[in-house]
Amino acid sequence: MKTIEESILSTMDCTDYEILPYLPYILQDFWEMGSNPDTMVNLIKKHQTNTINIKVLDLGCGKGAVSVNVAKQLHCECYGIDAIPEFINTCVSKADEHGVANLCTFDVGDIREKVKSIGIFDVIILGAIGQVFGNYFETLTLLKNNLKETGIIIIDDGYIEHGCAFKHIHILSKTELKNQITDAGMQLIDEVVASEDDSVAATYDTEHANLWKRCQELSTKYPAKAELFLNYINQQRIEYDNLKNEITCSTMVVKRSM
Numbered sequence: 001m002k003t004i005e006e007s008i009l010s011t012m013d014c015t016d017y018e019i020l021p022y023l024p025y026i027l028q029d030f031w032e033m034g035s036n037p038d039t040m041v042n043l044i045k046k047h048q049t050n051t052i053n054i055k056v057l058d059l060g061c062g063k064g065a066v067s068v069n070v071a072k073q074l075h076c077e078c079y080g081i082d083a084i085p086e087f088i089n090t091c092v093s094k095a096d097e098h099g100v101a102n103l104c105t106f107d108v109g110d111i112r113e114k115v116k117s118i119g120i121f122d123v124i125i126l127g128a129i130g131q132v133f134g135n136y137f138e139t140l141t142l143l144k145n146n147l148k149e150t151g152i153i154i155i156d157d158g159y160i161e162h163g164c165a166f167k168h169i170h171i172l173s174k175t176e177l178k179n180q181i182t183d184a185g186m187q188l189i190d191e192v193v194a195s196e197d198d199s200v201a202a203t204y205d206t207e208h209a210n211l212w213k214r215c216q217e218l219s220t221k222y223p224a225k226a227e228l229f230l231n232y233i234n235q236q237r238i239e240y241d242n243l244k245n246e247i248t249c250s251t252m253v254v255k256r257s258m
Helices: 002-013 018-024 037-047 063-072 085-097 136-146 176-181 197-220 223-243
Strands: 054-057 077-082 106-109 123-126 147-159 186-193 248-256
Touching: 002 037, 018 106, 018 197, 018 223, 037 063, 037 123, 037 186, 037 248, 054 063, 054 186, 063 077, 063 106, 077 085, 085 106, 123 136, 136 147, 136 176, 147 176, 176 186
Parallel strands: 054 077, 054 123, 077 106, 123 147
Antiparallel strands: 147 248, 186 248
16 A cells, blocks of 8 residues: 555655645645536535435545535535645635534545544545545445445546547546446446636646746745756646646546446
8 A cells, every 4th residue: 555645646646755745835826626616516416315414525635625615505514534734724724714614524634544434424525636545446445335325426537538549657548447436336427527628728727837836936945955846847737738638537426336
């Protein structure tokens, strides 16, 4: 099993351990981190009845944008877990700011350990965290233990379309992904594919510009580590280019097979 540090690096699309202490600063301009909260809310409303009584588990919750918005719009309980303490601090302050502190609970921890003892949920969200638990067969097989019989798991991730020559160490083809879902005794019941229009590309460009700005500031403050920040921003540029051109970004809903 990867260490928690390795998992964080994989989730954040970076490779150098030295960057870890600087991620909260680099990502300070982001509240939403990969997943679209409105897409999550709409999918939960579509596939769960009486949402006011459901319990939602947000694994790798980042700064809490999904949990806070789900709680605010659906008036349900949300439990978010992330390994970065600074992110959880933001979760708590955002929940208070949006008036849902009574509905949201946030914890710092390793989600791979936490899921062993946190109980059962109606909705489990894996919002742009990648394959932290292993591949999707392993992930879904494990998380079924935390899912109600009528529950759903929402996965925000990317895949490579069938026939595409592009390869990525962390990204499956759609065929591989669907096969792993089926092998885990689950079925894909819904999907929202991010539109690759000009507004999406512009959002990616804005996000990358914010990352570049913060890395430049850190390079000025810590000139001896300038290469570290340059390598990070170059990695992110490649990842954003892949998102624009090679990877299909999708929010998928899966449930137990009948």
